[in-house]
Amino acid sequence: MDHAKEDKKMDSPEKGMSRRGFLKGLGVTSVGVATAPKAELLAKLENAPSPNGKLLDKDSVSISLLVNGQKVKVQVEPRFTLAEVLRDQLGLTGTKIGCERGSCGACTVIMDGNTVNACMILAIDAVGHKIETIEGLESNGELSKLQKSFIEHDGLQCGFCTPGMIMSAKDLLDKNPHPTREEVQEATAGNLCRCGSYPKVFEAVVASGK
Numbered sequence: 001m002d003h004a005k006e007d008k009k010m011d012s013p014e015k016g017m018s019r020r021g022f023l024k025g026l027g028v029t030s031v032g033v034a035t036a037p038k039a040e041l042l043a044k045l046e047n048a049p050s051p052n053g054k055l056l057d058k059d060s061v062s063i064s065l066l067v068n069g070q071k072v073k074v075q076v077e078p079r080f081t082l083a084e085v086l087r088d089q090l091g092l093t094g095t096k097i098g099c100e101r102g103s104c105g106a107c108t109v110i111m112d113g114n115t116v117n118a119c120m121i122l123a124i125d126a127v128g129h130k131i132e133t134i135e136g137l138e139s140n141g142e143l144s145k146l147q148k149s150f151i152e153h154d155g156l157q158c159g160f161c162t163p164g165m166i167m168s169a170k171d172l173l174d175k176n177p178h179p180t181r182e183e184v185q186e187a188t189a190g191n192l193c194r195c196g197s198y199p200k201v202f203e204a205v206v207a208s209g210k
């Protein structure tokens with residue numbers, strides 16, 4: 001299940017109440033917000049992007065990102081994270097969003113040869129950097145050796161943590177092609193798996209290096 005999508009749906013105006021309506025319901029005026037700033041705030045929220053990022057604030061800017069070897073142009077608001085832009089605007093939903101605070105590793109991508117949490121990087125700060133996501137690992141429709149090893153060794157259950165795990169493992173293998181189990185454990189320490197697939201993940205990565 002794509003937990004992030006489910007979470008975002010809860011915030012969607014389609015659920016019956018817009019954010020403007022919600023704020024009005026809370027009685028923003030009654031807590032002392034002056035009329036003019038309140039109007040500005042409501043106008044700003046009303047222009048906030050829909051979950052698929054199609055409506056953009058007037059402060060949005062056009063940027064170019066280099067993702068999986070391809071230069072792509074996107075219109076983003078300065079507050080958008082790299083994870084949001086990859087998923088919502090580029091359709092690269094392999095990058096998952098779990099905690100959105102740099103704790104779970106679900107959003108791990110490789111930037112300039114090192115793993116980063118895409119939820120902690122603003123898209124505008126990713127300009128000029130080389131981004132690799134899970135979608136970039138296959139070649140000519142064929143999964144990479146590492147991805148195949150995850151399948152062969154049952155290195156996943158629900159799969160939510162898997163893209164992040166694989167990107168951390170890829171980063172390790174790029175630098176250390178034949179890692180020990182302990183080295184794999186260390187490299188994936190920032191990737192949480194709530195299904196507890198760790199032993200199989202470690203097996204898969206070690207086998208991929210053999």
Ligand code: FES
Pocket residue numbers: 096097098099100101102103104105106107108117118119120
């Ligand atoms: S979603 Fe980025 S670290 Fe959890």
Ligand code: FES
Pocket residue numbers: 155156157158159160161162192193194195196197
């Ligand atoms: S396989 Fe389910 S969270 Fe890791």
